[in-house]
Amino acid sequence: MGLGPAAQLVAVGVDGGEEAMPAARAAxxxxxxxGWDLMLVHSLQDAPGVRAGAAAGRPSRPQESGEAVLDRVLAALPPDPTTRVHRVVSGASAVDALRAVSGYVSLLVLGQGDDGGGDQLVTGRVGSAVAAAARCPVLVVRRGTAPVDLGGRPVLVALDEETSPEASLRCAFDEAVHRGATVVVLHPPLDGDGGDDGDGDEDAGRRFADALAVVRRERPAVRVRTEEVDGEPDGRRTDGPLLASLVVVGRPHPGLHVASWSREVAGRVLAASACPLLVAPSDDPPAEVSGGGRRGARERRR
Structure with missing residues (x-):
């Protein structure tokens, strides 16, 4: 298609159903x-947003049907003669097709039902399999999600000890530049009182601070503040309401338990804000990790 690596292009997975339309409109x-190009991606095997394997054993739909799906999606979008549109109808599975596309676009958008939260993104849906290996940020737009511009609300990024802080921060700062928004960095308590291994909290604090310093130097115009948040699922200790225009989380390592601190917080923010979730691609090498939570991280470092 003549597109180079990381082209200024936003791709969206569509299946013609109602669940995909909020994602298509957001993209x-x-x-x-x-001022980016738009790419619509449709799989003839299974549809983005449904459980992986749901289409097993079902005959592939004909190519004409895939083109008709893209026609219907485009017809439902507001007319925009300024945006160049690319169409992809793939014979591969939705997961494989979207993972391949993620290698040469700037942003990949996926739809999700309105029953999803921070944890449910990484359970068994096509979106989880795509986000686990995508080479670009993955924006998850749930049905019922508010418009992309939420009246100047900040971009929130939740950092924990399990994922790369620098990758998540870069995504959050990049989105803040596009939106003219403030970045709010949410992190768990780092005072050494979270368990019997205070050194783990100090190490995490240094990693967060170092990563934040690097990204702030790269994007000095972005306004940023940090906020400590109680890591318990029902915790409410913050300096202000957890409302956002976007929530950014890092991609967990393979095998990491889904109920990590960042996803607990992300689920709460998403429920309050009705905003999209952005999963940052990982810039860390694969690691052999299992279990979850801050205590698990400390035990693995011993």
Whole structure:
């Protein structure tokens, strides 16, 4: 298609169902606002947003049907003659098709039902399999999600000890530049009182601080503040309401338990804000980890 690596292009997985339309509309709006191309990706095997394997044993739909799906999606989007549209109808599974696309676009958008939260992104859906290996940020837009621009609300990024802080921060700062928003960095308590291994908290604090310093030097115009948040699922200790225009989390290592601190917090923020979730690609090498939570991280470092 003549597209180079990390082209200024936003791709969206569509299946023609209602669940995919909020994602398609969000992708089209982002493409128009940023002057990017828009790519619609449709799999003939299974549809983005349904459980992986749901289409097993079902005959593949004909190519004409895939083109008709893209026609219907485009017809439902607001007319925009300024945005160049690319169409992809793939014979591969939705997971394989979207993972391949993630290698040469700037942003991949996926839809999800309105029953999903921070943890449910990484359970068994096509979105979880795509986000686990995507080479670009993955934006998850749930049905019922508010518009992309939420009246100047900040971009929130939840950092924990399990994922790369620098990758998540870069994604959050990049989105803040596009949106003209403040970045709020949420992190667990780092005072050494979270368990019997205070050194783990100090190490995490240094990693967060070092990563934040690097990204702030790269994007000095972005306003940023940090906020300590109680890591318990029902905790409410913050300096202000957890409302956001976007929530950014890092991609967990393979085998990491889904109920990590960042996803607990992300689920709470998403429930309060009705905003999209962005999963940052990992810049860490694969690691053999299992279990979850801050205590698990400390035990693995011993």
């Amino acid at each position: 089209a709006l982002l493409a128009r606002e940023r």
